[in-house]
Amino acid sequence: MRRKKQKSYFHAALAATVAVSAAIVAPTGFAEAASFPDVKSTDYFYEAVTSLTERGIIKGFPDGTFKPYQSVTRGQAAKILAGVLGLDTNNVKNPGFTDVSTSNEYYGAIAALANAGIINGYPDGTFKPNAPIQRNHMAKILALAFGLKASPTATTPFTDLNHQEYEGYIKALYENKITTGMTPTTFGGTSNVTRGQFATFVFRAEKGTKPTTDTTEVTFTISDINGNHIIAGSQQYKVAGGIQGLLDASNKPALQGAVVKAEVQNGEIVSIRSLELNKSGKSGELITLDGKNTNIAGNVTINADYVAVKNLNVEGKLLLSNKVASVFSASHVTVKDELYVADKQDTQNAPTLTIHLTDVSASKLTLERKRSVITSDKAISELVLTDAVYSVEINGIVELLRVHDNKEISGEGIILKAAVSKAADLSLNFTGKIGELRIEQKEANVKLGSDMEIKKLAIPAGASLEKIIRNFAEIRYSIKIGELMDLQGQPVSFPAYEIFPVVRRNGVEQPFTVVSNKDVQVAEYKNIFAYPGDRVQLTPREGTKIHYQVESYPRPNISCPPEGCEKHVPDPLTYPVYTGPIEIKTDSTLIAAVVKDGAIIGEFTVNIFVGWDDAISWEQFPILKVNGKEKIINVSTQKENGYEVGDYGDVSALSKAEVEFIPREGTAIYYWLGQSEYYDNDYDYASARKYTGPIEVRKATHLSGIVMRGHKVIGEFSVNLWIFDR
Known part of the structure; x- marks a missing residue:
């Protein structure tokens, strides 16, 4: 019997009170058909998927794919079929299926088909x-949906029609x-239908087009290649044109014993779902598979040693099993998912695995192997070193490096960002640059290479850099760290490096602060307040020399020539070498460089201010305490009228400051708050x-005071008080 006219079904459906549209029309408001990356123009289901997509009947998955080889669910099939038939999925009667609620995304389609008598569910x-x-269920619903009936004399070549219920359909x-059928003699009724197959069946039934063929998924092991035919034991498959470049006699050595999962149409391989290579080469003679830009729809597994792969597109993962022991090479390979390197089970005697990557891209590279060397001429998007990894050498560019446990990492290149997530015992002896190194645990124990340059180093708040970087004392002369911060991005002060000399004025040591560590370490010493004839002594650290120059303070402005000042800045190595104490006569700035083995490893400055008289005594000034902490006079000069002036400098406090003076014996203190000028001869008592x-102070102010012995002023002093909110 010939196929019935489709409108006969609609009449029957109307009689069954199923509201349908008068013709099959595309739903309104659907998005323009997407281009699915996993649906190629050479695929047998391409025309069907394209047609259904353009009409808004199918839309694929949120990641933009269609997944044609994934099994179609009964709910998805109902939605596609209801869309093709143009059924009203809103005004429906609940069929009462216990596992399909009215909120189910497929409820409308399932109810419409059930109301039309096309589906009836399970007992x-x-x-x-x-x-x-x-496939049995698919045959029944398609036959019912499109009014297809077999003629009384209809036969099939299928020998597996064991269910009378479905045989007629x-x-x-x-x-x-x-x-x-799945093969010339089997229908495969209990096999699942893929999304690509279902789209094709519906499209054929709707349009009445002659099918090219049914497809089936077959897994086989290659035993030989004869022209454009693959020999797999007693089976023989013809190779379609789109994949002949891969399954070619030129790749016969590499494909010997390879396991292939493929889509087969009437004995012809039309696409490859996965590929496993099992033939090993030997040292110095890699066995090579040239894919000639063939697309593999799933994973490619390398299950042999000394293998090279080139010119291949992998939709899934590229997997190196534990049988890849010594060398693997890949060139001009695109991996949509990850490149995964499995661990070698015999870890005690396992050799170092060498991986060469040329123009290879993957979403990430996950490494399980205990010891390996990775060389790549193209940036690795993400490199994950799992707990199994002990040592790895990386040569190339890594955009993101993730480290979870104890590791030894070496190599040369650039790491844009490295994250150490556990309290790892990590050795990062990497020659090159690291954009950002994040150490996320205070208990981490990291050893860094001496020739590294780190643009940003982030450590936990409150952590000690010297404790986290266990060899910091050894590398502080050579490593370059641009910015030091905590994990929230707040600046952290560099530690006081021991390259700088001890600076003393008349035997009193002066503290210093490291202000930069970008190119070389730079320090600023606390201002020295001296008298004419005082001496400044420098004690260089072991193995270093000090080149210095004394300039007047403030330093004069330099008028630069048109070509710029750079050519006129003196080279610190041309400064005199420090050999003994420096006598101070006027206000000066000491500019110096720390030199080790002929190279500048640090720079520092000291501002020196000279008083008027070397007989000045500070002993008449009171002891100042702010919130219990003692403050010391910073500068002392002598005024023309004979008494001295002291400056306690700036004092900071939170919320409030309790200011306490302890006068010297026989003296009294008078003070003003908010007044910054003194009256030399006429004080406003x-x-x-x-x-x-x-004195309790709650806001920022200037405190001025005088010291009196009897009725005589013997000194003036001042202090700036800065009060901050919490």
């Missing part, structure tokens, strides 16, 4: 919308050329307050 009252649909599909006890 237990369920529909199982998430279960894969079998299968014959109807075969007679109307909707299916040709009426406005001055005599100090009798602690």
Whole structure:
């Protein structure tokens, strides 16, 4: 019997009170058909998927793929079929399936098909919308949906039609050329239907086009290649044109014993779902597979040693099994998923695995191997070193390096960002540059290479750089760290490196602060307040020399020539070498460089301010305490009228400051708050307050005072008080 007109189904459906549209029209408001990256123009289902997509019947998955080889579920099949038939999926009667609620995304389609008598679910009252649909069930619903019936004399070549319930429907599909079976003699009724297959069956049934063939997924082991035919034991498969470049006699050595999962149409291989290479080469003579830009729809597994792969597109993962022991090479290979290197089980005697990558891209490289060397001429997007890794040498560029446990990492190149997530005992002896190194645990124990340059180093708040970087004392002369910060991006002060000399004025040591560590370490010493004739002594650290120059303070402005000042900045190596104490006569700035083995490893400055008289004594000034902490006079000069002036400098406090003066014996303190000028001969005693006890200050101010012995002023002093909110 010939296929019935489609409108006969619609009449029957109307009689069954199923509201349908008068013609098959595309739903309104759907997005323009997407281009699925996993649906190629050479695929047998391409025309069907394209047609259904353009009409808004199918839209694929959120990641932009269609997944044509994934089994189609009963719910998905119902939605596609209801869309093709143009059924009203809103005004429906609940069929009562216990596992299909009205909120289910497929409810409308399932109800519409059930109302039309096309589906009836399982005897237990369920529909199982998430279960894969079998070929037997597919045959029944397609025959019912499109009014297909087999003629009384219809036959099929299928020998596996064991279910009388479905035999008539299968014959109807075969007679109307909707299916040709999984093989010339089998229908495969209990096999699941893939999304690509279902789209094709619906498209054929709707349009009445003659099928090219049914496809089936076959796994086989290659035993020989004869022209454009693959020999797999007693089976022989013809190779379609799109993949002949890969399954070619030129690749016969590499494909010997290879396991292939493929889509086969009437004995012809039309696409490759996965490939496993099992033939090893030997040292100095790698066995090479040239894919000639063939696309593999799934994973490629390298299960042999001394293998090279080139010119291949892998939609899934590129997997190196534990049988890849010594060398693997890849060139001009694109891996959509990850490149994964499995661990070698015999870890005690396992050799170092060498991986050469040329123009290879993958979403990430995950390394399980205990010892390996990776060389890549193209940036590795993400390199993950799992707990199994002991040592790895990286030569090339890594955009993101993730380290989880104890590792030894060496090599040369650039790491844009490295994250140490555990309290790892890590040796990072990497020659080159690291954009950002994040050490996320205070307990981490990291050893860095001496020739590294780190743009940003982030450590936990409150962590000690010297404790986290266990060899810091050894590398502090050579390593370059641009910025030091905590994990929240807040600046962290560099530690006081021991390259700088001890600076003393008349035997009193002066503290210093490291202000930069970008190119060379730079320090600023605390200002020295001296008298004419005082001497500044420098004590260089072991193995270093000090080149210095004394300039007037403030340093004069330099008028630069048109070509710029750079050519006129003196080279610190041309400064005199320090050999003994430096006598100070006027306000000066000491500019110096720390030199080790002929190279500058540090720079520092000292500002020196000279007083008027070497007989000045500070002993008349009171002891100042702010919130219990003692402050010391920073500068002392002598005024023309004979008494001295002291400056306690800036004092900071939170919320409030309790200011306490301890006068010297026989003296009294008078003070002003907020006044910054003194009156040399005519003090406004009426406005001055005599100090009798602690002064509470709650806002920033300037405190001025005088020291009196009897009725005589013997000194002036001042202090700036800065109060900050919490």
